Amino acid sequence: MADWQIYTGTAEPHRAAIPAAPPWRTFGDPKAGHQMELPAPESESETAATFQATGEMVDAVNAALVLRRPLLLTGRPGSGKSSLIDSVARELELGRVLRWHVTSASTLTDALYRYDAIGRLQAHGLRREQSDGRVVDAPEIEDYLRLGPLGTALLPSLRPRALLIDEIDKSDIDLPNDLLNVFERGEFDVPELARMGTGPVDVRVDGGDESYPIENGRVRCTEFPFVVLTSNGERDFPAAFLRRCIRLRMPDPTVTLLTDIMIAHLGAVAAAESDALIKDFATRAKADRAYATDQLMNAVFMVTGDGTPPGEEERARMVELLLKKLATDVV
Numbered sequence: 001m002a003d004w005q006i007y008t009g010t011a012e013p014h015r016a017a018i019p020a021a022p023p024w025r026t027f028g029d030p031k032a033g034h035q036m037e038l039p040a041p042e043s044e045s046e047t048a049a050t051f052q053a054t055g056e057m058v059d060a061v062n063a064a065l066v067l068r069r070p071l072l073l074t075g076r077p078g079s080g081k082s083s084l085i086d087s088v089a090r091e092l093e094l095g096r097v098l099r100w101h102v103t104s105a106s107t108l109t110d111a112l113y114r115y116d117a118i119g120r121l122q123a124h125g126l127r128r129e130q131s132d133g134r135v136v137d138a139p140e141i142e143d144y145l146r147l148g149p150l151g152t153a154l155l156p157s158l159r160p161r162a163l164l165i166d167e168i169d170k171s172d173i174d175l176p177n178d179l180l181n182v183f184e185r186g187e188f189d190v191p192e193l194a195r196m197g198t199g200p201v202d203v204r205v206d207g208g209d210e211s212y213p214i215e216n217g218r219v220r221c222t223e224f225p226f227v228v229l230t231s232n233g234e235r236d237f238p239a240a241f242l243r244r245c246i247r248l249r250m251p252d253p254t255v256t257l258l259t260d261i262m263i264a265h266l267g268a269v270a271a272a273e274s275d276a277l278i279k280d281f282a283t284r285a286k287a288d289r290a291y292a293t294d295q296l297m298n299a300v301f302m303v304t305g306d307g308t309p310p311g312e313e314e315r316a317r318m319v320e321l322l323l324k325k326l327a328t329d330v331v
């Protein structure tokens with residue numbers, strides 16, 4: 001096995017060493033400062049434990065991990081784009097996955113850090129009112145600052161953090177280029193802290209109570225995070241952005257892959273009972289990309305199980321209800 005074959009898609013959790021980065025993708029010195037511990041996952045996630053990775057997914061993940069490049073996943077809805085990262089984080093013990101769900105209003109700064117300047121000003125005003133004219137200091141800045149998911153992913157740590165940037169196709173046109181810049185440099189500044197010019201300030205991280213001492217307003221990673229970007233649409237991204245990502249179009253579901261997915265989520269008995277349904281779904285999905293794997297999971301769940309099996313007609317009605325085309329039925 002080549003030493004870059006770290007993620008296998010099947011193994012139980014293991015802390016395999018990630019091979020050294022190419023010289024053009026090394027960042028801060030890991031010995032220079034405080035290293036963030038990887039926070040434990042919230043709980044054992046069903047998605048992480050049941051994910052079925054194909055050979056091409058495994059290769060793309062390993063290339064992204066070793067080359068320290070973001071992985072851009074495209075493909076039909078329900079093809080597992082948002083779930084793959086959970087499987088990687090579980091197997092390689094990368095801790096809690098950081099998530100950034102992109103909308104048309106998302107900006108790069110939101111993902112790096114949020115500073116509640118107005119809240120701080122109001123609190124300062126309140127203190128002044130209550131101080132009978134004495135001079136009072138502004139409240140500590142760290143109570144009004146919090147790193148976002150991307151900002152947290154770039155904190156120094158000995159193993160890469162896992163970061164999902166979900167549905168980047170929904171973003172404003174400039175976001176991919178803005179992101180590219182941060183990915184190239186592996187660092188960013190918090191100007192509000194840099195201006196203060198004092199010692200380290202403990203800033204809270206995304207989605208947790210931990211904090212990290214930021215010095216001179218600058219954050220620089222020591223290990224480039226494992227970043228997965230997903231895109232549903234066929235949107236054209238800038239060439240410079242595409243060139244710097246590892247790209248994978250998620251495979252269209254075959255009967256074998258769908259059967260494996262049903263076995264993983266619902267068990268071998270349910271999968272065997274739904275053999276005809278799985279084949280029917282694969283045929284529909286092949287002809288038309290407007291079907292998602294989770295629709296099949298819902299249908300199999302409804303028509304199998306321990307209770308009294310549904311009659312032929314009830315079963316057919318339920319299947320038709322659940323396997324509607326997404327493109328025409330979802331507005």
Ligand SMILES: Nc1ncnc2c1ncn2[C@@H]1O[C@H](COP(=O)(O)OP(=O)(O)O)[C@@H](O)[C@H]1O
Nearest residue numbers: 050051052077078079080081082083261293294
């Ligand atoms: N390869 C797979 N193995 C196991 N489950 C899968 C796989 N692909 C999709 N699924 C399941 O299908 C559902 C939809 O997957 P998701 O990652 O949300 O798709 P996407 O982000 O591409 O729309 C999830 O419940 C996921 O667990």
Ligand SMILES: [Mg+2]
Nearest residue numbers: 081082166230
């Ligand atoms: Mg998704």
